Amino acid sequence: MIACPCAVCHSNDSKDKRLRTSVLVEVDGKTIVIDTGPDFREQMLRANVLKLDAVLFTHEHRDHIAGLDDIRSFNHVQQKPMDIYAEERVLQAIRQEFPYIFAEKKYPGIPEVILHSIDNHPFTIEGVSINPIRAMHLRLPLLGFRFGDFTYITDANYILDEEKEKIKGSQYLVINGLRKEKHVSHFALEEALELIRELNPKYAFITHISHQMGFHNEVQAELPSNVTLAFDGLVLDI
Ligand SMILES: [Zn+2]
Ligand SMILES: [Zn+2]
Secondary structure, eight states, rough: TOOSSTTTTOOOOOGGGGOOOOOEEEETTEEEEEEETTHHHHHHHHHOOOOOOOOEEEOOHHHHHTGGGGGGHHHHHHHHOOEEEEOHHHHHHHHHGGGGGGOSSSOOTOOOOOEEEESSSEEETEEEEEEEEEETTTTTTEEEEEEEEEEEEEOOSSHHHHHHHTTTOOSSEEEOOOSOOOOSSOOHHHHHHHHHHOOSEEEEEEEEEEEGGEEEEHHHHHHOOOEEEEETOOOOOO
16 A cells, blocks of 8 residues: 555565456456456556457446556557446446547547446356356445356455355355455455355455455465465466
């Protein structure tokens, strides 16, 4: 965190360096990113992503959409607009936050997007099946996404039983856990672990981690053997 004097923010362990939360999914030759936070550009450069087919948004908070402008490089290289999938409310927020993208007279070189409205029913992107999962972020409804055996949910603090059914059977579950102390709109670590016990995936990963969680190595040592405290650059080969 900017200007934070705490020991975690000044740690030399690369696993304690936490950029904003996002995930890149590669499936059947398609590359899809979930959320484009303020660190999107740096993350794309770090992971050497040469091709991006679509962007999915979980919700419209700034730490999940602020980097959208940088998809312009993919527009340039791929010579086509970027397909964006989100709920109508989130698309509306994107139109408001990036008005120049949608202006009638466009400045040359600005991002080009095609907006696709989704809800919590299954949809496909160029043959890739995706099952969205409704979760709550205090009072804000958001979406998690399941691709086959892999489910990704961030920024949740509550999931309805019927939506939990959609997650069951996932071998891999990524779920947010902000810190050890309770938080009003994010699962705390113990709440995330409780959900993992209930849904029983083979492997689980905790994401959207605050500096208040503590040092990666110390927290990881306390976790069950099938739970990983996710870290920047983590790659999962399924
Ligand atoms: Zn949020
Ligand atoms: Zn967030």
